[in-house]
Amino acid sequence: MEKFQESMYKLIVETSTNLPKDVRRAIAAAKIRENAGTRAAMSLDTITKNIKMADDNVSPICQDTGLPTFKIKVPVNVNQIEMKKAIKKAVADATRDTKLRPNSVDSITGDNSGDNLGEGTPVIKFEQWENDYIDVRLILKGGGCENKNIQYSLPAELEGLGRAGRDLDGIRKCIMHSVYQAQGQGCSAGFIGVGIGGDRTSGYELAKEMLFRSADDVNPNENLRKLEEYVMENANKLGIGTMGFGGETTLLGCKVGVINRIPASFFVSVAYNCWAYRRLGVKIDPVSGEIQEWLYQEGEDVDFDKMKEEAAAALEEKTEVRQVTLEAPITEEQIRELRVGDVVTINGMMHTGRDAIHKYLTDHDAPVDLNGQIIYHCGPVMAKDEEDNWVVKAAGPTTSIREEPYQGDIMKKFGIRAVIGKGGMGKKTLQALGEHGGVYLNAIGGAAQYYAECMQKVEGVDLMQFGIPEAMWHINVKGFTAVVTMDSHGNSLHQDVESSSLEKLAQFKEPVFK
Numbered sequence: 001m002e003k004f005q006e007s008m009y010k011l012i013v014e015t016s017t018n019l020p021k022d023v024r025r026a027i028a029a030a031k032i033r034e035n036a037g038t039r040a041a042m043s044l045d046t047i048t049k050n051i052k053m054a055d056d057n058v059s060p061i062c063q064d065t066g067l068p069t070f071k072i073k074v075p076v077n078v079n080q081i082e083m084k085k086a087i088k089k090a091v092a093d094a095t096r097d098t099k100l101r102p103n104s105v106d107s108i109t110g111d112n113s114g115d116n117l118g119e120g121t122p123v124i125k126f127e128q129w130e131n132d133y134i135d136v137r138l139i140l141k142g143g144g145c146e147n148k149n150i151q152y153s154l155p156a157e158l159e160g161l162g163r164a165g166r167d168l169d170g171i172r173k174c175i176m177h178s179v180y181q182a183q184g185q186g187c188s189a190g191f192i193g194v195g196i197g198g199d200r201t202s203g204y205e206l207a208k209e210m211l212f213r214s215a216d217d218v219n220p221n222e223n224l225r226k227l228e229e230y231v232m233e234n235a236n237k238l239g240i241g242t243m244g245f246g247g248e249t250t251l252l253g254c255k256v257g258v259i260n261r262i263p264a265s266f267f268v269s270v271a272y273n274c275w276a277y278r279r280l281g282v283k284i285d286p287v288s289g290e291i292q293e294w295l296y297q298e299g300e301d302v303d304f305d306k307m308k309e310e311a312a313a314a315l316e317e318k319t320e321v322r323q324v325t326l327e328a329p330i331t332e333e334q335i336r337e338l339r340v341g342d343v344v345t346i347n348g349m350m351h352t353g354r355d356a357i358h359k360y361l362t363d364h365d366a367p368v369d370l371n372g373q374i375i376y377h378c379g380p381v382m383a384k385d386e387e388d389n390w391v392v393k394a395a396g397p398t399t400s401i402r403e404e405p406y407q408g409d410i411m412k413k414f415g416i417r418a419v420i421g422k423g424g425m426g427k428k429t430l431q432a433l434g435e436h437g438g439v440y441l442n443a444i445g446g447a448a449q450y451y452a453e454c455m456q457k458v459e460g461v462d463l464m465q466f467g468i469p470e471a472m473w474h475i476n477v478k479g480f481t482a483v484v485t486m487d488s489h490g491n492s493l494h495q496d497v498e499s500s501s502l503e504k505l506a507q508f509k510e511p512v513f514k
């Protein structure tokens, strides 16, 4: 097993930087369904460009490389303790080499371990089997989509759908609801794994297990096959679309599994995964530890470059969006001119700030003058170059709604004019944008390479005690593009999509599976 650690390192790098073929095909199919020139089509264009860049740069597709989770099947005589040690070493090495973001945080103190190792991280699960090779699967599932997992206990009363009973039709309603409640916040279009039955733990385990199925397999269980097909056809009628911008594709895959339950419990557990569906697998030789075969790589590859040219040509024909360029410091007048739907290009300075910073700023001064400035909800992957300067390796937006309790107050307190993030924010922020003269810009979640390329220089960093993802980075950008989805006139695209999708959800109230 001399080569096992090296094999695990390769698996981690490949999983973080190279999206598997089955996932690429699902994204390509979604792209074909969207009409050129729409926000959904433009977002998918950025997504596919980003996938290609990550591959070329051997850098993370998304800056949130998640909670690395390994599922391993081993022949009986293999030493699992040694394997665990090798995996942990490979994880630390991949973190040092910026293929993984340091993501392991002490839950009480907030301290980042810096190498992705810590109590409970990474997750490594073994199972014995009677085959003569080792099967290792890895998933890097980020926090934004993990937060959109949901577990139902049947019978239940569901928004838009009414009663969901303890039967196949009740399960159908739960799955439809799970897609609705995620909106664009888990970086839709997404994939869902569903676990029917079990207890609260084994139900979620099964849901996550389903995410290891190939995106284009067919369920051998007839009832579940029908259910999967039904969900794929109908969830896309909810109109949530890529990043919740509205559009034809909301769901890229649905895989359902079932296990027994005890009489009193009936759980339906749903694991939501963003489009940046980073999961791979390898077959390993149990003597040398070398990779024998890569999994999820069968079938045709997708030429995103060719698709991009076609999309660009179609876009030239119909550019109806208003384009505005902004550079901080921004005035209130400039903000009041912006409307939902405008595409904003940013040059100059922006400052990152996510959970720790927002909490900190409520009762501390800002380390730099934020008047007229732009805050970017982002936890980047950073590296030092040979001259000891920081460089941005991956820097897509994080889910903004987590800052909802703080955002409006902080904008007013410091005079911040624009915040960039993803998934939108709520009523409190919308009201503050109106009162203060502020705007919310939605960037494309997961497009970490695409945005990192706009980041020309890291001018400085403050509050490093919160760790790399949570620190406040001061970055000079060029050509950073995002869409106005909440403006200072009370308009919110997120609110609109949420209410229209709820209306559409109600169309699925009547029983389908009797």
Ligand SMILES: O=C(O)C[C@H](O)C(=O)O
Pocket (backbone or CB within 6 Å): 063, 064, 142, 143, 144, 145, 185, 186, 187, 378, 379, 396, 397, 398, 399, 445
């Ligand atoms: O932590 C991040 O950078 C992003 C997170 O995965 C999210 O989707 O909000």
Ligand code: SF4
Pocket (backbone or CB within 6 Å): 062, 063, 064, 065, 141, 142, 143, 144, 145, 185, 186, 187, 274, 275, 276, 396, 397, 398, 399, 445, 446, 447
């Ligand atoms: S930012 Fe989006 S794409 Fe990245 S891990 Fe979070 S949910 Fe996934």
